[in-house]
Amino acid sequence: MMENHFFRLVWPSPWPITLSFSLLNLGAGVIYWIKSYDILPLFFFFILSFLIVGQWWRDVIREAVFEGKRSTKINLMINSGVILFIVSEICFFGSFFWAYFYFSLSPDYSLGVSWPPKGIVVVDYLGIPFLNTLILLASGVFITWAHYSVINNSFYMAKTSLFFCAMLGLYFLMVQGYEYVNMSFSFTESVFGSSFFTLTGFHGFHVLVGLIFIFINLIRLMRNYFSPTGLLGLEYSIWYWHFVDLVWPFLYCFIYWWGC
Incomplete structure (x- = not known):
């Protein structure tokens, strides 16, 4: 009965919570850059966020293209x-x-x-x-x-x-x-x-x-x-x-x- 619907319960993913913390630190890096003119923390968390988004995007594409997890209702x-x-x-x-x-x-x-x-x-x-x-x-x-x-x-x-x-x-x-x-x-x-x-x-x-x-x-x-x-x-x-x-x-x- 758990699968008797149009939707799919996604597998647990680390990317939402890790991206949230990375974006939080990215905002803090902007403030630190404004106050101290040190752009290194901002650059680090920007690259980290970019890499996390890439991993998340990869999983979404894999689910849609190779695993066939996208029904008409989901689309x-x-x-x-x-x-x-x-x-x-x-x-x-x-x-x-x-x-x-x-x-x-x-x-x-x-x-x-x-x-x-x-x-x-x-x-x-x-x-x-x-x-x-x-x-x-x-x-x-x-x-x-x-x-x-x-x-x-x-x-x-x-x-x-x-x-x-x-x-x-x-x-x-x-x-x-x-x-x-x-x-x-x-x-x-x-x-x-x-x-x-x-x-x-x-x-x-x-x-x-x-x-x-x-x-x-x-x-x-x-x-x-x-x-x-x-x-x-x-x-x-x-x-x-x-x-x-x-x-x-x-x-x-x-x-x-x-x-x-």
């Missing part, structure tokens, strides 16, 4: 979980946009009654931001092409297009890093600076997470883990990447163009 619930996760990410960015609009629509005297505040030299929206917009839009085209190719059994084309998508995402991060290095203002220069770096920085972090997701699925694609009817892992990375693509036009319009 449906995983789909719902991924959708709710993306919705929570939308709410996450929405809260920072709310703060940005709160200060920008009615700047007070501390901001010089102007937006951007006086003394802030904004980035030209037709320069690096426009280039990054083209890069992300192109990456969205390539990842959609990869999805279409897998569905149509064109796996060579799927690998090629997914690789180009990953390279464009990596190029986006390099261009954003160049923009940060040459920025004329910092995080501490008024609420404009903190809003700018918070929104664009968190978006860059989500691009990095999406890149890791894509690279993992590219490796799985090269090992023939996917089929036209079994490609949920790849589809989840596509959903997440399109979410990243969708957030950037809002950043471009309101942070770079409207905020100039």
